[in-house]
Amino acid sequence: MKRRDVLKNIALTSVGVATAATGAKADPALNEEELSAKKKKKSPLAGRTQAEADRDAKLLSETFFTPAEMATITILCDIILPADATSGSASQAGVPAFIEFIAKDMPQQQTPLRGGLMWLENQSRKRFGAGFAAISPAQRIQIVEDIAYPEKATPAMKQGTAFFNLMRDLTMTGFYTTEMGFKDLGYIGNQPNVWQGVPEEVLKQFGF
Amino acid sequence: MSIQIKEEPKQYDVVIVGSGAGGGMAAYTLAKAGAKVCLLEAGGYYDPADPQYVTQLKAPWESPRRGAGTTRAFGDFDAAWGGWQIDGEPYTTVKGTEFHWFRSRMLGGRTNHWGRISLRFGPDDFRRGSLSGIGDDWPITYDDMKPYYDKVDRLIGIFGSVENFPNEPDGIFLPPPKPRLHELMIQKAAKGIGIPVIPSRLSILTQKINDERGVCFYCHQCNRGCVAYADFSSSSVLVIPALKTGNLTLQNHAMVREVLTDPQTGLCTGVSYVDTRTREEIQVKAKVVVLAASACESARLLLNSKSGRFPQGLANSSGVIGKYLNDSTGAGRQGFIPALMNRKRYNEDGVGGMHVYTPWWLNNNKLDFARGYHIEYGGGMNMPGYGFGMGMQNMNGKYAYADGNTHPAGGYGSRLKEDARRFFGAYVGFAGRGEPIPLESNYCEIDPDKVDKYGIPVLRFHYKWSDHEIKQAKHMQETFAQIIDAMGGTPVGDFKPSAENNYGLAAPGQIIHEIGTVRMGKNSGKSALNEWQQAHDVKNLFVVDAAPFVSQGDKNVTWTILASAMRTSEYIIDQVKANKL
Ligand SMILES: Cc1cc2nc3c(=O)[nH]c(=O)nc-3n(C[C@H](O)[C@H](O)[C@H](O)COP(=O)(O)OP(=O)(O)OC[C@H]3O[C@@H](n4cnc5c(N)ncnc54)[C@H](O)[C@@H]3O)c2cc1C
Ligand code: SF4
Numbered sequence: 001m002k003r004r005d006v007l008k009n010i011a012l013t014s015v016g017v018a019t020a021a022t023g024a025k026a027d028p029a030l031n032e033e034e035l036s037a038k039k040k041k042k043s044p045l046a047g048r049t050q051a052e053a054d055r056d057a058k059l060l061s062e063t064f065f066t067p068a069e070m071a072t073i074t075i076l077c078d079i080i081l082p083a084d085a086t087s088g089s090a091s092q093a094g095v096p097a098f099i100e101f102i103a104k105d106m107p108q109q110q111t112p113l114r115g116g117l118m119w120l121e122n123q124s125r126k127r128f129g130a131g132f133a134a135i136s137p138a139q140r141i142q143i144v145e146d147i148a149y150p151e152k153a154t155p156a157m158k159q160g161t162a163f164f165n166l167m168r169d170l171t172m173t174g175f176y177t178t179e180m181g182f183k184d185l186g187y188i189g190n191q192p193n194v195w196q197g198v199p200e201e202v203l204k205q206f207g208f
Numbered sequence: 209m210s211i212q213i214k215e216e217p218k219q220y221d222v223v224i225v226g227s228g229a230g231g232g233m234a235a236y237t238l239a240k241a242g243a244k245v246c247l248l249e250a251g252g253y254y255d256p257a258d259p260q261y262v263t264q265l266k267a268p269w270e271s272p273r274r275g276a277g278t279t280r281a282f283g284d285f286d287a288a289w290g291g292w293q294i295d296g297e298p299y300t301t302v303k304g305t306e307f308h309w310f311r312s313r314m315l316g317g318r319t320n321h322w323g324r325i326s327l328r329f330g331p332d333d334f335r336r337g338s339l340s341g342i343g344d345d346w347p348i349t350y351d352d353m354k355p356y357y358d359k360v361d362r363l364i365g366i367f368g369s370v371e372n373f374p375n376e377p378d379g380i381f382l383p384p385p386k387p388r389l390h391e392l393m394i395q396k397a398a399k400g401i402g403i404p405v406i407p408s409r410l411s412i413l414t415q416k417i418n419d420e421r422g423v424c425f426y427c428h429q430c431n432r433g434c435v436a437y438a439d440f441s442s443s444s445v446l447v448i449p450a451l452k453t454g455n456l457t458l459q460n461h462a463m464v465r466e467v468l469t470d471p472q473t474g475l476c477t478g479v480s481y482v483d484t485r486t487r488e489e490i491q492v493k494a495k496v497v498v499l500a501a502s503a504c505e506s507a508r509l510l511l512n513s514k515s516g517r518f519p520q521g522l523a524n525s526s527g528v529i530g531k532y533l534n535d536s537t538g539a540g541r542q543g544f545i546p547a548l549m550n551r552k553r554y555n556e557d558g559v560g561g562m563h564v565y566t567p568w569w570l571n572n573n574k575l576d577f578a579r580g581y582h583i584e585y586g587g588g589m590n591m592p593g594y595g596f597g598m599g600m601q602n603m604n605g606k607y608a609y610a611d612g613n614t615h616p617a618g619g620y621g622s623r624l625k626e627d628a629r630r631f632f633g634a635y636v637g638f639a640g641r642g643e644p645i646p647l648e649s650n651y652c653e654i655d656p657d658k659v660d661k662y663g664i665p666v667l668r669f670h671y672k673w674s675d676h677e678i679k680q681a682k683h684m685q686e687t688f689a690q691i692i693d694a695m696g697g698t699p700v701g702d703f704k705p706s707a708e709n710n711y712g713l714a715a716p717g718q719i720i721h722e723i724g725t726v727r728m729g730k731n732s733g734k735s736a737l738n739e740w741q742q743a744h745d746v747k748n749l750f751v752v753d754a755a756p757f758v759s760q761g762d763k764n765v766t767w768t769i770l771a772s773a774m775r776t777s778e779y780i781i782d783q784v785k786a787n788k789l
Contacts, residue, residue: 047263084622101272149616172597177268186553192425195558197386
């Protein structure tokens with residue numbers, strides 16, 4: 001059963017999960033003409049107010065970062081969360097596009113992000129004579145090592161550290177709020193179920 | 209420009225302003241009793257089961273900002289259309305004071321996304337004045353309210369447990385959900401230091417109570433509204449059923465400007481509202497006017513309803529309207545519990561709120577502040593949303609990885625994935641919610657200079673905490689630290705509670721339990737309403753939100769709004785039957 005259908009059945013029945021799975025008959029009380037007519041109407045808004053939907057559409061139609069900036073963001077995201085034995089990389093999870101959206105949605109992030117990218121570009125040119133996207137992976141890591149550890153960073157690297165913290169924050173959130181992130185984490189909620197308390201073996205493990 | 213005022217020809221028995229907890233209950237009770245009722249709601253229509261509004265069970269990736277609070281204060285999926293600021297509906301504060309005002313503009317008001325924490329007041333909560341010598345008593349007692357609390361429990365449904373706990377009266381409860389793991393750990397740790405932790409009391413259906421509503425399917429998302437109507441929202445549980453009686457006329461997009469009175473009799477004749485879509489001015493006539501626009505908004509309406517006969521605003525011969533504004537105190541802390549690292553995964557969502565809480569357990573005679581607080585708990589393996597995994601550099605340098613090694617804070621690469629996994633569900637949250645002292649010097653009034661986009665004069669707030677609230681917050685922080693310590697955890701973050709930061713005491717209004725602005729009382733010189741929430745000055749005018757409340761206990765007030773709105777509605781019915789209205 002598609003998620004939509006599960007939901008519909010739950011809305012119309014009274015025993016949650018059990019009946020949802022069997023697709024039992026709808027509850028007459030909620031089946032009134034007016035209500036069911038409304039339910040059939042597919043909505044383009046889906047939980048947004050008109051003003052919010054308009055704003056989202058406008059932001060999605062705009063572009064903030066240049067292609068060169070996006071290339072650097074993608075490289076950084078994948079340094080922060082690379083593909084490994086457990087899950088894919090940040091860019092495979094669509095994190096760069098998420099960061100692009102956040103920059104438009106939260107204008108206060110535009111200067112730290114764009115400025116931070118420029119800072120990085122400048123470091124890269126000074127140290128290796130080319131922009132961050134053009135230097136070798138090993139050279140990139142040399143710079144990243146200098147800005148990835150806030151407690152160890154030298155005063156000259158502090159601004160770079162602040163930028164890297166921001167990139168780490170957005171990459172983590174951007175990754176773990178995707179299906180790939182859910183799988184990596186092992187989050188298995190957000191679905192109809194019946195809570196029956198902490199599983200027995202966990203109770204035991206914790207001495208309850 | 210000439211404004212044409214449209215008069216609706218029909219005269220209703222009752223017109224109600226606002227469809228939140230108070231207005232929904234009044235509409236339900238009066239319509240069921242056969243009265244012809246008109247319900248005016250400033251916001252749009254909302255039904256949590258209608259797909260066009262549904263956000264329940266959406267995954268974070270269905271929001272381009274992953275549910276961040278850019279346009280909605282509590283995030284994209286929260287069922288609140290409104291927030292701390294609403295375009296074109298400003299409010300102001302007197303310099304040097306602070307107040308934050310959360311409003312929802314929708315059918316059901318703020319009951320669509322509220323926390324469902326449904327606490328009755330106890331007997332002492334109605335008589336704090338005489339018990340402590342500070343503040344005032346209510347004109348009614350717990351015994352007056354008990355039958356209505358019971359009826360509300362039965363009508364709406366609430367889970368909880370019978371505890372016989374002092375001043376925490378038991379209700380008519382459905383079975384509570386079992387505690388989550390961190391809740392068991394809190395319970396155990398708190399018990400060891402003399403702090404009780406009991407099943408919470410939330411208006412969520414863990415069992416079927418009627419054919420119109422479903423049972424909770426444990427999605428942890430009550431704040432998004434429930435397609436199964438398994439939690440309490442005024443929209444789904446009161447207004448929509450009331451509409452089915454045929455006695456209720458619901459008018460959305462109706463922003464009431466003022467209450468109309470007959471200069472001869474001094475009685476209300478109805479209200480005047482602006483249609484927010486057309487900006488038309490429309491008058492609705494009714495024999496009885498019931499205000500339920502939320503505490504501050506009802507005060508604003510009365511203060512704005514000035515006339516030759518009521519120069520200080522309607523029902524305000526005492527001058528008390530707007531005064532004694534008070535909000536719950538609030539302070540919070542987070543703890544990190546190493547024992548919870550690398551937990552076994554299972555679906556721990558549970559209901560849309562805590563499964564256990566701590567009622568006020570101490571005696572204020574032995575403390576340096578006058579009123580109590582309760583503790584709400586958070587934690588668990590919750591669904592990630594915007595903010596997940598942020599600030600990792602503050603945590604990941606402190607704890608060894610699976611291979612036994614420690615690495616410098618921050619970093620990059622696969623270790624960050626291990627961080628996300630090992631810290632998942634290892635945090636607990638503490639939120640104290642306490643009773644403030646209602647003060648005459650904390651008030652809202654009409655701003656002399658400003659109007660909103662409908663030309664309605666706006667509110668100006670004046671609010672300062674007293675020493676009692678600050679000391680209470682200090683005590684909360686000490687308690688949280690003790691429990692975190694007893695759990696073997698450490699407080700999270702750089703925050704150090706101190707006098708400089710008021711021990712983290714939330715600014716007035718931020719806890720969103722504002723009450724008290726149209727006080728009830730026996731003395732008409734000191735209160736605006738009598739013990740039935742009926743205006744002393746105007747007998748066919750009632751207020752049924754939290755504005756009439758003399759104090760708010762350390763109990764979130766909504767269950768009391770529901771019970772007292774039902775009580776007043778039944779009184780209205782009796783008075784009409786007795787030809788007294
Ligand atoms: C995040 C959050 C969590 C909360 N959790 C809890 C909790 O766990 N327990 C608890 O007890 N309480 C809780 N509360 C508080 C609870 O929501 C309120 O106490 C309750 O909703 C108040 O009901 P009300 O009827 O007074 O007003 P509201 O629910 O605010 O409804 C007022 C309605 O009147 C309408 N209105 C206003 N002005 C006008 C006008 N001029 N004309 C026409 N209509 C108008 C508004 O649009 C609104 O729909 C919470 C609140 C928030 C925001
Ligand atoms: S937790 Fe239960 S009552 Fe709350 S929204 Fe989910 S299913 Fe509905």
